[in-house]
Amino acid sequence: MFQDLDATLMAMLSASAAPSEVRAADVSFDTPDKAFNPTQTTLDLFLYDVQENRELRDQAPLVDRTDDGFVTRHRPLRVDCTYLVTAWSTQSAGLKAAEEHRLLGLVLLWLSRFEVVDEPFLRGDLTMPPQLYKLPVSVAQMKEGQGMGQFWTALGVPPRPAFSLTVTIGLLPFDEAVHEPAAKTIEIKPARSDAPTLCGRVLDTTLAPLPGTPVTVVENGAATTADRLGNFTFKDLAFGSYTLLVRIAGRPDLRTPVQYTARSQIHDVIVPAP
Structure with missing residues (x-):
């Protein structure tokens, strides 16, 4: 040089x-x-x-x-x-x-x-x-x-x-x-400050939804199941730090820490490939 x-x-x-x-x-x-x-x-x-x-x-x-x-x-x-x-x-x-x-x-x-x-x-x-x-x-x-x-x-x-x-x-x-792939779709998710919810989607590494996946908030035990589009929602949670637990049969448990605030209500969970 x-x-x-x-x-x-x-x-x-x-x-x-x-x-x-x-x-x-x-x-x-x-x-x-x-x-x-x-x-x-x-x-x-x-x-x-x-x-x-x-x-x-x-x-x-x-x-x-x-x-x-x-x-x-x-x-x-x-x-x-x-x-x-x-x-x-x-x-x-x-x-x-x-x-x-x-x-x-x-x-x-x-x-x-x-x-x-x-x-x-x-x-x-x-x-x-x-x-x-x-x-x-x-x-x-x-x-x-x-x-x-x-x-x-x-x-x-x-x-x-x-x-x-x-x-x-x-x-x-x-x-x-x-090398990063180009975005093919853009999805806009609304969030309300007067009625906040901790929400998101359970997706695989190709960003395809994983319907029927159980999701649990570790800190209080609240549980739900992702719908056909992979969406999950938790209401009546105080703002703070939480851990989302996703369990899929045959795979290790996936724990995802999130910071839930009025400006940060949506937290998608990406499940690694098996």
């Missing part, structure tokens, strides 16, 4: 519209430590920080319509990938600093043109499947409280001119999809 982002950034830097000096420079993604010693003019993009962007987190599932229902999927994880961009010259003395500064300025201006990564630049897994969201680009925006002094100290090299480049990509931690 990250290697595909590297390839995407390389495509951006080698685009025909990019400054000629940027296109001519070699592009590296190595760590700029003591061992880093390029033999030609080089732009180095070192990926040093990967964090979830919590501001962009969205827990709501993705729902896509199909011919026979819906498909529900997890949303991608939004991840900030931050690079340290440096320029490296093979010149000496003042010429070295001049070339590095010029090249660094040119690439900074070029990358700052992009609010998001244009689709033609995307490579590898960033294209298949297509990214759900555009990939935002942030240039020269250090995170609050983040300094580079300790960074260069850890690498054991003198500090040098650099800027940060952050691209936010979407990653799919879960690839499974849940």
